[in-house]
Amino acid sequence: MFAPDILQGRVAMITGGAGGIGLDIAKTYGRLGARVVLASRNQDRLDHAAAQLSEEGIDVLAVRADVRNYDEVKAAVESAVTHFGALDILVNNAAGNFYCPTAELSPNGWRTVIDIDLNGTFYGCHAAYKHLKQSPFGGCIISIVTMLGLSGWPGAAHAGAAKAGILSLSRTLAVEWGADNIRVNTISPGPIGDTEGVRRLYQETGREELERKKTALGRFGRKTDIANAATYLASDMAAYITGENMIVDGGRWLKYVAA
Numbered sequence: 001m002f003a004p005d006i007l008q009g010r011v012a013m014i015t016g017g018a019g020g021i022g023l024d025i026a027k028t029y030g031r032l033g034a035r036v037v038l039a040s041r042n043q044d045r046l047d048h049a050a051a052q053l054s055e056e057g058i059d060v061l062a063v064r065a066d067v068r069n070y071d072e073v074k075a076a077v078e079s080a081v082t083h084f085g086a087l088d089i090l091v092n093n094a095a096g097n098f099y100c101p102t103a104e105l106s107p108n109g110w111r112t113v114i115d116i117d118l119n120g121t122f123y124g125c126h127a128a129y130k131h132l133k134q135s136p137f138g139g140c141i142i143s144i145v146t147m148l149g150l151s152g153w154p155g156a157a158h159a160g161a162a163k164a165g166i167l168s169l170s171r172t173l174a175v176e177w178g179a180d181n182i183r184v185n186t187i188s189p190g191p192i193g194d195t196e197g198v199r200r201l202y203q204e205t206g207r208e209e210l211e212r213k214k215t216a217l218g219r220f221g222r223k224t225d226i227a228n229a230a231t232y233l234a235s236d237m238a239a240y241i242t243g244e245n246m247i248v249d250g251g252r253w254l255k256y257v258a259a
């Protein structure tokens with residue numbers, strides 16, 4: 001549905017891009033002309049994902065990086081720029097989560113999720129900034145959050161707090177870096193049916209039907225719904241959009257508030 005060259009010439013780095021929603025975003029960006037950089041921890045998954053993209057003729061670089069480590073994130077950004085000559089788009093997608101009532105959550109479990117989601121996003125933005133502000137297209141940051149960050153997330157206080165922090169960080173950066181022509185936006189997916197997260201959090205716990213019914217549309221989303229939103233936000237079609245949180249949740253948030 002997008003013009004086939006809508007992202008032509010851009011270089012996009014996607015953290016957690018070797019699987020799940022991140023890989024779908026990477027494939028969609030690549031098919032629409034971008035050169036893509038995948039950054040995550042597991043080398044086998046990175047190699048496998050990069051091979052899939054290469055087979056489609058997409059120019060791809062896979063870089064091993066743990067987003068909890070600023071030096072590794074910085075090195076991944078520098079590798080991207082050395083390899084492709086620029087960085088125009090950063091998608092902060094990497095995340096960790098596990099179900100645990102807060103009273104049973106260890107400080108270490110709390111710290112781990114905050115480290116991946118919130119600190120990892122800050123590290124990405126910080127390391128990419130000097131390159132994004134040189135982008136001839138205007139720099140673009142998209143971070144994947146969830147409306148559960150705003151409503152609170154019983155059973156995942158760590159992830160909810162981290163996502164709320166990312167929303168606030170993104171709005172701060174949208175203002176601080178607007179003069180550098182960097183747009184900073186977030187996407188809030190609802191439950192995405194074809195992901196490992198939904199399988200673990202909802203299907204394995206017998207909550208699938210309940211969670212499905214919580215959406216106004218009565219169904220889970222697909223990875224491609226999020227990739228389409230991320231494409232729109234990265235493209236010139238969204239040139240005047242910054243500091244926005246695009247909710248792609250089938251009306252889950254609204255139904256929750258209206259009920």
Ligand SMILES: NC(=O)c1ccc[n+]([C@@H]2O[C@H](COP(=O)([O-])OP(=O)(O)OC[C@H]3O[C@@H](n4cnc5c(N)ncnc54)[C@H](OP(=O)(O)O)[C@@H]3O)[C@@H](O)[C@H]2O)c1
Pocket residue numbers: 015016017018019020021022039040041042043045065066067068092093094095096116144145146188189190191192193195196197198
């Ligand atoms: N699935 C949903 O329904 C849903 C709903 C709302 C929001 N979201 C958000 O959407 C994003 C993607 O979700 P998903 O379901 O596709 O997740 P996923 O399948 O669990 O993928 C997460 C990715 O992050 C990477 N990652 C985890 N820890 C990392 C670390 N320390 N450093 C670098 N990379 C790391 C993982 O790769 P390695 O393990 O190899 O590092 C993996 O590729 C997340 O931000 C999630 O919170 C998802």
